[in-house]
Amino acid sequence: MVTGWIELLLQGVLLGGLYALFGVGLSLVFGVMRLVNIAHGDLIVLMAYVGLLLTDKLGLGPFTALLVLIPLSCAFGFALQAALFERILNAGPLAPLLVAFGLAVVIQNSLLVGFGADSQKLTAGGIEVASLSLGSGIDVGVLPLLTFAIAVITIGALQLLVYRSSFGRLLRAVSDDRQAADLLGVNTRTIYRIAMAISMGVTAIAAIMMAMRANFAPSSGPTQLIFAFEAVVIGGLGNLWGTLAGGIILGVAQIAGAQIDAAWQVLFGHLAFLGLLAVRPNGLLQRMAPE
Amino acid sequence: MMSASDRLSHVLRTSIIAVAIAALALVVMWPMVGSLNSLRYLAELFVLIGLAQMWNLLSGYAGMATVGQHLFVGVGAYSFYGLAVLAGWPAPLALLCTPVLGAMSALPAFAMIVRLRTAYFAIGTWVLAESVKIIAAKLPGFGHGLGASLPVPVATAFGSSSATRLTAIFYLTFITATGLTLGMAVLMRSRIGLALRALRDQESAAHVFGINSRRLRPMIFAGVGAALALLGALTTLQRLRISPDTSFSLLDYTVNIIFIVIIGGIGSTAGPVIGAVIFIVLRESLANLGPIYLIILGLVAIAMMLFEPKGVVGLIDRLARLSLTIPFRRPILSSLSNRKRT
Amino acid sequence: MTGPQGTPLLSIEGLSLWYGAVQALWHIDLRIDEGECVAVIGANGAGKSSLVNAIAGVGRPRSGRIRLAGLDIESLQPSRVSALGIAIVPERRRLFPSLSIEENILVGAQVGRPGPWTLKKIYDLFPELVPIRSLGGHLVSGGQQQMAAIARALMANPRLLLCDEISLGLAPIIVARFYSMFPALRASGISILVVEQETRRALGACDRFYCLLDGKVSLSGRPLEVTEDAVNQSYFGIG
Numbered sequence: 092m093v094t095g096w097i098e099l100l101l102q103g104v105l106l107g108g109l110y111a112l113f114g115v116g117l118s119l120v121f122g123v124m125r126l127v128n129i130a131h132g133d134l135i136v137l138m139a140y141v142g143l144l145l146t147d148k149l150g151l152g153p154f155t156a157l158l159v160l161i162p163l164s165c166a167f168g169f170a171l172q173a174a175l176f177e178r179i180l181n182a183g184p185l186a187p188l189l190v191a192f193g194l195a196v197v198i199q200n201s202l203l204v205g206f207g208a209d210s211q212k213l214t215a216g217g218i219e220v221a222s223l224s225l226g227s228g229i230d231v232g233v234l235p236l237l238t239f240a241i242a243v244i245t246i247g248a249l250q251l252l253v254y255r256s257s258f259g260r261l262l263r264a265v266s267d268d269r270q271a272a273d274l275l276g277v278n279t280r281t282i283y284r285i286a287m288a289i290s291m292g293v294t295a296i297a298a299i300m301m302a303m304r305a306n307f308a309p310s311s312g313p314t315q316l317i318f319a320f321e322a323v324v325i326g327g328l329g330n331l332w333g334t335l336a337g338g339i340i341l342g343v344a345q346i347a348g349a350q351i352d353a354a355w356q357v358l359f360g361h362l363a364f365l366g367l368l369a370v371r372p373n374g375l376l377q378r379m380a381p382e
Numbered sequence: 383m384m385s386a387s388d389r390l391s392h393v394l395r396t397s398i399i400a401v402a403i404a405a406l407a408l409v410v411m412w413p414m415v416g417s418l419n420s421l422r423y424l425a426e427l428f429v430l431i432g433l434a435q436m437w438n439l440l441s442g443y444a445g446m447a448t449v450g451q452h453l454f455v456g457v458g459a460y461s462f463y464g465l466a467v468l469a470g471w472p473a474p475l476a477l478l479c480t481p482v483l484g485a486m487s488a489l490p491a492f493a494m495i496v497r498l499r500t501a502y503f504a505i506g507t508w509v510l511a512e513s514v515k516i517i518a519a520k521l522p523g524f525g526h527g528l529g530a531s532l533p534v535p536v537a538t539a540f541g542s543s544s545a546t547r548l549t550a551i552f553y554l555t556f557i558t559a560t561g562l563t564l565g566m567a568v569l570m571r572s573r574i575g576l577a578l579r580a581l582r583d584q585e586s587a588a589h590v591f592g593i594n595s596r597r598l599r600p601m602i603f604a605g606v607g608a609a610l611a612l613l614g615a616l617t618t619l620q621r622l623r624i625s626p627d628t629s630f631s632l633l634d635y636t637v638n639i640i641f642i643v644i645i646g647g648i649g650s651t652a653g654p655v656i657g658a659v660i661f662i663v664l665r666e667s668l669a670n671l672g673p674i675y676l677i678i679l680g681l682v683a684i685a686m687m688l689f690e691p692k693g694v695v696g697l698i699d700r701l702a703r704l705s706l707t708i709p710f711r712r713p714i715l716s717s718l719s720n721r722k723r724t
Numbered sequence: 725m726t727g728p729q730g731t732p733l734l735s736i737e738g739l740s741l742w743y744g745a746v747q748a749l750w751h752i753d754l755r756i757d758e759g760e761c762v763a764v765i766g767a768n769g770a771g772k773s774s775l776v777n778a779i780a781g782v783g784r785p786r787s788g789r790i791r792l793a794g795l796d797i798e799s800l801q802p803s804r805v806s807a808l809g810i811a812i813v814p815e816r817r818r819l820f821p822s823l824s825i826e827e828n829i830l831v832g833a834q835v836g837r838p839g840p841w842t843l844k845k846i847y848d849l850f851p852e853l854v855p856i857r858s859l860g861g862h863l864v865s866g867g868q869q870q871m872a873a874i875a876r877a878l879m880a881n882p883r884l885l886l887c888d889e890i891s892l893g894l895a896p897i898i899v900a901r902f903y904s905m906f907p908a909l910r911a912s913g914i915s916i917l918v919v920e921q922e923t924r925r926a927l928g929a930c931d932r933f934y935c936l937l938d939g940k941v942s943l944s945g946r947p948l949e950v951t952e953d954a955v956n957q958s959y960f961g962i963g
């Protein structure tokens with residue numbers, strides 16, 4: 092009985108790793124350029140389909156595919172920023188939101204045209220079903236564990252990049268005050284492009300992990316966006332570890348809901364989000380800044 | 383002394399009013415001459431106009447962009463079903479009560495997400511909508527995930543033959559759309575309209591107009607919730623059924639509506655009307671393209687935001703200025719819809 | 725030093741700049757020679773910041789030329805301008821609040837120009853920044869913030885340093901200290917353009933000055949060659 096509960100809790104925590112991976116890309120782009128990329132979920136699904144092409148057509152394993160997908164996705168993000176978002180960022184808060192919204196619909200329906208409405212899954216040669224015994228009868232899936240580990244490593248790496256590197260310094264400077272950064276000769280346009288590229292690199296990781304774990308279809312994007320968004324807001328805007336914490340809370344709430352009824356999995360996540368928003372409007376953790 | 387552009391916009395105003403009166407007469411007469419199918423399409427157009435006006439009010443004027451307005455449409459549909467079918471109220475009374483329930487559900491919704499700013503507010507409304515949709519599928523008596531049809535007595539409450547029923551719906555939706563459009567025009571000329579615009583530009587400026595901005599936003603939100611709920615109930619009368627997926631449809635009541643307003647022109651009263659007409663025409667002529675139609679719509683919307691953020695209304699202004707040698711101090715169409723009282 | 729016939733370090737000819745439908749600068753002509761200190765004075769809204777920002781590459785002039793050592797720079801991106809050796813201490817300092825003082829200073833170094841300035845030299849110049857180096861930029865006193873903003877500009881190893889109202893809101897003793905650094909900076913090969921509303925100090929520290937009034941140069945010359953009355957008249961536009 093108790094081990095059953097511990098197993099469920101663990102499942103929720105590990106699921107949170109995936110949601111954190113969804114969230115950090117969204118959070119990074121918002122933090123740097125105040126763009127809420129409503130197409131983020133659809134970009135995750137798009138990259139999952141590209142991953143599917145790489146494994147199916149080129150016969151790559153999912154992790155080899157990931158190594159190819161990350162640079163592809165980064166380049167795509169860079170181009171997307173240069174071709175689309177940077178033209179609209181200065182036009183007030185509504186315009187970028189709506190452009191991203193249009194992009195989301197275009198991606199969704201392009202996937203529908205290209206791949207059909209059927210749901211797909213990335214086969215990972217057995218690790219999807221493998222599980223690991225932690226002793227005293229507690230088993231966890233290898234794939235969720237791996238996803239969680241990758242999430243922790245990714246967030247740790249981003250944390251180092253943002254708070255310890257000289258590029259991260261510029262990233263934070265631009266995020267604080269773009270005009271001042273411009274005045275000081277920081278090439279803010281390039282910083283934005285790189286930030287979008289990094290975000291899309293993380294998105295590629297999130298996409299492959301999602302595609303191995305669950306079925307996805309062209310219409311899956313909005314759901315992933317909402318999960319990403321919930322993880323980010325629960326954790327506190329501008330705090331990367333907070334997004335992991337937010338993802339974990341979301342994951343645990345969803346697994347708890349799923350025990351009552353499969354349809355309540357998502358609802359419990361939403362309720363946890365709304366409930367937390369009511370008690371802690373700024374999320375769990377504060378935006379990181381010098382003491 | 384009237385300047386040339388004032389004179390011109392005066393002429394334009396007069397002629398637009400004349401056209402509007404002629405159009406009104408035509409609409410009133412239409413059910414006697416038009417086909418049943420045309421009644422269906424027009425009623426749908428009127429609902430779209432109403433939905434678009436409301437999204438435009440929140441996003442274009444009040445600075446509260448939402449991606450979750452299907453929430454209130456669905457609430458309206460389910461309240462109508464609950465009152466008319468489950469509680470057995472007379473259908474017209476149930477219809478009249480849906481806006482009240484819409485407004486009542488909008489206030490707690492607003493309270494929950496008010497702390498989220500701009501785009502986060504938008505996604506917050508979406509999360510709410512999805513939550514309520516899941517709950518709606520669990521409610522006893524509403525047919526769960528599959529939904530339910532309106533029983534015959536309710537379906538025929540506004541007319542026993544399809545001709546009378548469609549005529550009644552035609553008038554109801556027309557009155558609603560016209561009411562909302564005129565209401566928007568009046569609202570935007572009022573103190574509230576000025577305060578809204580000030581609020582959009584700068585959070586603290588609204589008090590200049592003697593308007594309490596902390597109360598203004600929830601009031602607007604509740605008003606929009608009420609109107610959307612009414613439109614949801616009207617849609618239910620058109621479709622004769624409710625279901626979580628159709629009554630809370632993200633695509634029908636939010637995605638398409640946003641496209642309508644972007645294409646027509648954000649922040650103008652004429653925009654949603656023009657956008658809705660374009661939308662219906664495009665949809666009917668591109669119907670066989672399936673998803674490609676939405677790709678085109680998305681691309682057009684992106685292009686609009688990049689090159690003409692004021693939509694077709696902005697385009698018309700630009701063309702009007704180009705075709706006339708008189709230098710305009712004010713854009714024609716937006717001056718008609720947005721003229722500030724001076 | 726450049727002689728009268730040599731190319732000036734900075735030369736501005738006929739510079740006009742608009743914000744939408746409003747013209748902020750009208751046919752500005754201005755010159756700074758190598759090693760010079762030049763003051764731009766003027767009242768609130770005269771266009772001083774618009775001018776220095778345009779030199780730094782922010783805000784596109786509608787017409788006119790800005791040349792740095794003969795090279796046209798008025799259409800370059802700000803990042804290119806700073807790579808060529810123009811650094812700015814912006815109005816109201818504009819430190820980045822989520823960066824520590826030291827990180828703020830290091831942002832200046834991202835320009836990547838070779839030169840003498842290092843963190844160590846900065847801390848020699850402003851020892852009081854050492855104990856607060858890891859504090860957030862908005863948590864320290866105005867004087868310390870201004871030191872950090874100057875340090876940030878110096879880290880870019882500029883040939884021309886633009887100082888936009890470095891005395892704003894600071895105690896006279898601190899302002900005096902900033903101005904007392906100028907001779908050493910100039911000796912190390914940095915030319916300086918200071919913008920001030922408070923004329924006396926700026927005129928005292930600089931070789932030449934320009935007075936702006938409503939976006940136009942209303943008076944220019946050497947401080948000792950003009951009377952206080954003439955300055956006041958062209959500053960306020962009276963008389």
Ligand SMILES: Nc1ncnc2c1ncn2[C@@H]1O[C@H](COP(=O)(O)OP(=O)(O)OP(=O)(O)O)[C@@H](O)[C@H]1O
Pocket residue numbers: 743746748766767768769770771772773774775815921
């Ligand atoms: N971003 C802007 N948009 C529109 N107008 C501006 C902008 N910046 C400055 N202005 C206008 O341009 C004129 C010159 O402003 P500027 O800031 O250059 O003056 P200043 O001399 O630096 O004033 P201060 O002493 O207050 O710093 C002013 O009338 C100001 O209102």
Ligand SMILES: [Mg+2]
Pocket residue numbers: 772773774815
């Ligand atoms: Mg200034």
